[in-house]
Amino acid sequence: xxxxxxxxxxxxxxxxxxxxxxxxxxxxxxxxxxxxxxxxxxxxxxxxxxxxxxxxxxxxxxxxxxxxxxxxxxxxxxxxxxxxxxxxxxxxxxxxxxxxxxxxxxxxxxxxxxxxxxxxxxxxxxxxxxxxxxxxxxxxxxxxxxxxxxxxxxxxxxxxxxxxxxxxxxxxxxxxxxxxxxxxxxxxxxxxxxxxxxxxxxxxxxxxxxxxxxxxxxxxxxxxxxx
Amino acid sequence: xxxxxxxxxxxxxxxxxxxxxxxxxxxxxxxxxxxxxxxxxxxxxxxxxxxxxxxxxxxxxxxxxxxxxxxxxxxxxxxxxxxxxxxxxxxxxxxxxxxxxxxxxxxxxxxxxxxxxxxxxxxxxxxxxxxxxxxxxxxxxxxxxxxxxxxxxxxxxxxxxxxxxxxxxxxxxxxxxxxxxxxxxxxxxxxxxxxxxxxxxxxxxxxxxxxxxxxxxxxxxxxxxxx
Numbered sequence: 001x002x003x004x005x006x007x008x009x010x011x012x013x014x015x016x017x018x019x020x021x022x023x024x025x026x027x028x029x030x031x032x033x034x035x036x037x038x039x040x041x042x043x044x045x046x047x048x049x050x051x052x053x054x055x056x057x058x059x060x061x062x063x064x065x066x067x068x069x070x071x072x073x074x075x076x077x078x079x080x081x082x083x084x085x086x087x088x089x090x091x092x093x094x095x096x097x098x099x100x101x102x103x104x105x106x107x108x109x110x111x112x113x114x115x116x117x118x119x120x121x122x123x124x125x126x127x128x129x130x131x132x133x134x135x136x137x138x139x140x141x142x143x144x145x146x147x148x149x150x151x152x153x154x155x156x157x158x159x160x161x162x163x164x165x166x167x168x169x170x171x172x173x174x175x176x177x178x179x180x181x182x183x184x185x186x187x188x189x190x191x192x193x194x195x196x197x198x199x200x201x202x203x204x205x206x207x208x209x210x211x212x213x214x215x216x217x218x219x220x221x222x223x224x225x226x227x
Numbered sequence: 228x229x230x231x232x233x234x235x236x237x238x239x240x241x242x243x244x245x246x247x248x249x250x251x252x253x254x255x256x257x258x259x260x261x262x263x264x265x266x267x268x269x270x271x272x273x274x275x276x277x278x279x280x281x282x283x284x285x286x287x288x289x290x291x292x293x294x295x296x297x298x299x300x301x302x303x304x305x306x307x308x309x310x311x312x313x314x315x316x317x318x319x320x321x322x323x324x325x326x327x328x329x330x331x332x333x334x335x336x337x338x339x340x341x342x343x344x345x346x347x348x349x350x351x352x353x354x355x356x357x358x359x360x361x362x363x364x365x366x367x368x369x370x371x372x373x374x375x376x377x378x379x380x381x382x383x384x385x386x387x388x389x390x391x392x393x394x395x396x397x398x399x400x401x402x403x404x405x406x407x408x409x410x411x412x413x414x415x416x417x418x419x420x421x422x423x424x425x426x427x428x429x430x431x432x433x434x435x436x437x438x439x440x441x442x443x444x445x446x447x448x449x450x451x452x453x454x
Contacts, residue, residue: 053442064308071298081291084311163408170397170404177397177404181390181411188415215280 005070009079012062016083016090019055020134023090026052026097027130027193031123034104034186042108045101052094059087078210082203086137089196093130096189096196103182103189110179115169119187122158125151126190126197133197133204142208148201149213155194162187232297236306239289243310243317246282247361250317253279253324254357254420258350261331261413269335272328279321286314305437309430313364316423320357323416323423330409330416337406342396346414349385352378353417353424360424360431369435375428376440382421389414 026045033042063084066072072080129148136145166180166187202214253272260269290311293299299307356378363372393407393414429441 050442057439057442060308064304067294067308068300068304071300073295073298077291077295081287081294081311084308085315088312088315167404167408170408171401174398174401177394181394181397181408184408212284215277215284 002070005066005072005076008062008066008070009076012059012066012080012083015055015059015062016086017134017138019052019059019087019090020137022048022052022055023094023097024130024134026094027100028127030097030100030104031127033101034107035120035123037104037108037112039105039108042101042104046098049094049098052091056087056091056094060084063087075207079207082207085203086200089199093193093196096193099189100186103186106182107179107186113169113176113179113183115165118158118162118165119183122155122162122187122190125155125158126194129155129194129197133200136201136204140204140208142205145201145204145208146213149198149205152194152198155191159187159191229297232293232299232303235289235293235297236303239286239293239307239310242282242286242289243313244361244365246279246286246314246317247364249275249279249282250321250324251357251361253321254327255354257324257327257331258354260328261334262347262350264331264335264339266332266335269328269331273325276321276325279318283314283318287311290314302434306434309434312430313427316426320420320423323420326416327413330413333409334406334413340396340403340406340410342392345385345389345392346410349382349389349414349417352382352385353421356382356421356424360427363428363431367431367435369432372428372431372435373440376425376432379421379425382418386414386418 026048029041029048030045032038033045063080067077067080070076129151132144132151133148135141136148163184166184170177170180199214202212205211205213253275256268256275257272259265260272290307294304294307297303356375359371359378360375362368363375390411393411397404397407426441429439432438432440
């Protein structure tokens, strides 16, 4: 690999990680706003989304320039295509953090729902998946990446349980409908953030091992023997 | 451009359009299953998703091979990167069609909700957006693509109205909660399909005019004077 290409790839990596850290920050803030019922903090998340959008365009532009200038092949090409997709997923995660923040603003203005929810456990799982998917990206670690993919099933299951709990609550007490529907949205956004973290993890496996684990049944994704 | 590259790009275009038509078909089927309360048809949509997933991998693989073999620059490179993104959006639209089909199966097993809903109008708008975004892609038509972007605002507004209608219904009559929540999911899936159609339209504008209209305020997206 030429020195120039290496230099440009290093710069790209730095920018992608900067984007990742902005997005992780936004997600953590949105979650904190939700749990702490902090409307002010929620507003900050919405305001930060422009910076994430700008960073997405920068990273994509950088990828295109490297492709055009160096015409990389094999592993480098695979890496660049993966960065394009990771970048896209990160931007989507930023949007979802914004959506959670909006719901958090509404919920902060209402009386809290008096039920035990799995939301804190779900939040913890999603947060871990986001952080581990970014670590897997930095370290190019397929073992960690596969762990993220496995965790996605647990988050899906939590989302289904939250759905049942919230639906039952609304039927029992119609005065909870508005808040429960908003909270249901939050759990969907969390689940989609987990999906995006899984996409990133799958891209890491693809870059490092050249193996596509998208669309594979989960046990095989975990085992890594998918064709 | 070399004859070989032209030949490969033609083949790629054909495959992308085949993928587009599979996805459009799935969406229309899911919608029909929902409106006609046809559980059998809904099941067909779920079964068809594997074929869409396989096609996604094929198209992506083709893009990677063309990039590695021909190392295209300028317009061709931009086109290939756009195809990678369009491909991704199409796969997501296929998933969303599957989600709608699942909800349709549940709703077909229940008594219909006795309220006038905007759902048919929303469905019609989304269907038009999907079909026009694919036409814009085939014809590389930025005027049509910008029309798709504008229509997205109308779909968002419809989704918000459906949200209010369904929330009010649940509060008035708790026996509707389960069905209303499922219908609310359908409207969210429809809205996300519209978002993906918008992404495709934005990619068409990017390929043809070299202009990024993502993240621009909508009137400017429509006018095409965004910086």
